[in-house]
Amino acid sequence: MRIAVVDAKRCKPKRCSLECVKYCPKVRTGAEAVVVNDKAVISEELCVGCGICVKKCPFKAISIVNLPEKLEGREVHRYGVNGFVLYNLPIPKKGYVVGLLGANGTGKSTAVKILSGQLKPNLGKEEASWEEIFDRFAGTELLDYLKALADGNVRTAVKPQYIEAIPKVYKGKAIDLLKKADELGIADELIQKLDLENSIKRDVSELSGGELQRLAIAACLAKDADFYFLDEITSYLDIYQRTTAAKVIREKAEEKPVLIVEHDIAILDMLADFVHISYGEPGVYGVITNPKGVRVGINQYLRGYLPEENVRIRDKPIEFEVFQPREGESEKILLEYPSFRKSYPGFTLYAEGGDIKNGEVLGVVGANATGKSTFVKVLAGVIEDDEKKIKLDLKVSYKPQYVKADVSVPVGTFLRGINPAVDSSYYRTEFLKPLGIENLLDRNLDDLSGGELQRVAIIACLLRDADLYLLDEPSAHLDVEQRTEVARLIRRFALNMEKSVLVVDHDIYLIDMISDRLLVFEGEPGRKGVARKPRGMREGMNLFLSNLGITFRRDEETKRPRVNKLGSRLDREQKAKGEYYYYF
Structure with a gap:
């Protein structure tokens, strides 16, 4: 199975005279060169995967990728001919926080758009009917959800990824924005829990990144929705604020399903119950795995190998040094x-x-x-x-x-x-x-x-x-x-x-x-x-973490940092010894 992707932003056929098409072996045998909307179009049926067009393109706009045959027919959405394609979707679960972890450009935000009703999946075609979509997901946990979404019986709330855009689309006081979103009458409670008392009276354009992030989280959670989707909750937040936001989101998950996209593994580990991994080639294709236990899923992602899928997603694992803390060697x-x-x-x-x-x-x-x-x-x-x-x-x-x-x-x-x-x-x-x-x-x-x-x-x-x-x-x-x-x-x-x-x-x-x-x-x-x-690192981290009341340990398998659950045996033991940072 082979897919060809042409980046519409980079492809400039009028400036290169379609060098990619001229040198293609299939063109020499009679295939026609096609240009649609100022973008070269490659026939995936005719493509032999020689890679000549990839090398000839002066703008590096073309990618030719061989995919496992088992992915054929599992396309969820494709952005036009020779566009990015997404395979599979994460599954929201009632009473749980589901995490989505993966590289940028592998379809996480696209999956959120589909599940939140902002984007109708086309199953890799120009357009797909809801009946075709239901057939595609028949027998899966997503079928009932997608039927309710199609019938308009699902209300969703979404916190966007890039909160810097909020001041561009909303002019006015932060309190007015939050009150406008507050369908559950919990604005005051969220203001207190997310420490927004000093921010809420100011104009949105005057807020810092951390204040905008907490405001966006509050506005999302204050809506009366059936499902809540939060895209990157930790940007611009300090560790204390990240932990507080995680607690607030966890409380919401006791009432309604929550799906989060997050790159801070420590917070994802603390917050999520299950995790889906998205992998692929950024900007070309993305595959979302079945749900995994959060610790198992994160460790598999760090190792770069997914045993259940028998897929290696990275050439080398992400490793963490065992002997911490490290002291600076230079004395100059x-x-x-x-x-x-x-x-x-x-x-x-x-x-x-x-x-x-x-x-x-x-x-x-x-x-x-x-x-x-x-x-x-x-x-x-x-x-x-x-x-x-x-x-x-x-x-x-x-x-x-x-x-x-x-x-x-x-x-x-x-x-x-x-x-x-x-x-x-x-x-x-x-x-x-x-x-x-x-x-x-x-x-x-x-x-x-x-x-x-x-x-x-x-x-x-x-x-x-x-x-x-x-x-x-x-x-x-x-x-x-x-x-x-x-x-x-x-x-x-x-x-x-x-x-x-x-x-x-x-x-x-x-x-x-x-x-x-x-x-x-x-x-x-x-x-x-x-x-x-x-x-030094140990003295500094002990000072910092003791101020926050948080203790860290290492994962036994990957040696990555993990936040101890507040009040747990390890948390109490480390605090009693004054060792907040990697107690051995």
């Missing part, structure tokens, strides 16, 4: 900074004096609104501290928390303007290929998705010639595999180039994999923040 100090203060109306950051070592990765953790981004901006020279103490005599490269495309230029042109050597074999092997940037070089910045733009911003930051590299929340909108590649890239960059890197992030997996030392922020969110001096 890149810079020492004095204690400083930065004040805003209603908020003050106080930073203890500290140092950053040469060639180390310094992780930064803490609750939202305690001044982490302010601290980074002071070091980056974007803003000044109150007494103008911080004047670093070195070059700094800075990736801000929120990235956006300010110019409409191709990614390749943008990166070459930063460092012309980006086309060298070293940078392509070490930087572009691991993060999948090679396939984006001909795309314009303003055409990229949030995850694509994030990866480009990370590469742009590391390409600059600097002494200190500051990355604020590099994991936002990235899937698990992309986060792992980012972690590996940053570690190799710091070690091989002997550069110092400071990373602010809320993904405990990312911080755990890359950090030599930890800088912990404490304080009262929104009012005051205290940046403690950098310290």
Whole structure:
């Protein structure tokens, strides 16, 4: 079974004279070249899989993939001729939280759109009737659900993936947006549980990413629906807020089925009862597995092999080091900074004096609104501290928390303007290929998705010639595999180039994999923040987790971090010993 996918955004047949078609063996034997809506169309029936068109396409718009024969006839939806195709769907279960875990571009959001009634499945054809859809899912758990969906007897509530778009579509106060969505009369309860008291009176355009995320979760859960779908609930939330949001969602699942799409495995492990894995080739096809127990499913995903399906989804497993915590080996100090203060109306950051070592990765953790981004901006020279103490005599490269495309230029042109050597074999092997940037070089910045733009911003930051590299929340909108590649890239960059890197992030997996030392922020969110001096991983994580009241352990099989359930035997035992971080 063979599928051909042509990326409509990249395919420009008028500019290349259909080189892909001219060199195709089937064309030479009489097949006609076809162009539909300014896109080359490849006949999957005639295609022999020689790969010539893939190599000849100057815009890298074509993918030819051989699929297992068992997938034939199981298409759920296809986006037009030679478009992305999705196989199978996740199954919402009453009384449970079902998780959907997988790489970006493998159909997770498409599955949510179908199950929420936003998109009618076409079974891989131009159009499919509901009778054909019912025949396709006959004998499955989804049949009754799809029949109710077709009859309009299912009400769904959806929290979108990209909450940054909310201010663009809604103008006004946050409280008005929430009251408008509040069909169950639980707005006040959700405001309290999600700690939105200080945010709800402000205009939506003034809210931070974390505030927008919690507002979107509250608006979704306040609707009177039969099924709730939440797409990426953890972006911009700190660990405490992620845990709180998980508790609120868990309470909703006791009443109604909930399906979540999430890349934070620690939260998914804590929140979900079952998990579906989506795999495939991003942008080409995606396959959703049958439900698995959450621990088993996550471990299979990390290993990269699905035994029940007999499918290997990754060349190598995602591994976690056993011997934690890790201490920085370098003792050479890149810079020492004095204690400083930065004040805003209603908020003050106080930073203890500290140092950053040469060639180390310094992780930064803490609750939202305690001044982490302010601290980074002071070091980056974007803003000044109150007494103008911080004047670093070195070059700094800075990736801000929120990235956006300010110019409409191709990614390749943008990166070459930063460092012309980006086309060298070293940078392509070490930087572009691991993060999948090679396939984006001909795309314009303003055409990229949030995850694509994030990866480009990370590469742009590391390409600059600097002494200190500051990355604020590099994991936002990235899937698990992309986060792992980012972690590996940053570690190799710091070690091989002997550069110092400071990373602010809320993904405990990312911080755990890359950090030599930890800088912990404490304080009262929104009012005051205290940046403690950098310290070793065990001391720093114990300080941070004790403030949150959370303990971590390692999974026996994969050695990945796992959040202990509150009040469990391990949780009580570790707290009694003061070992919040990997008690052995």
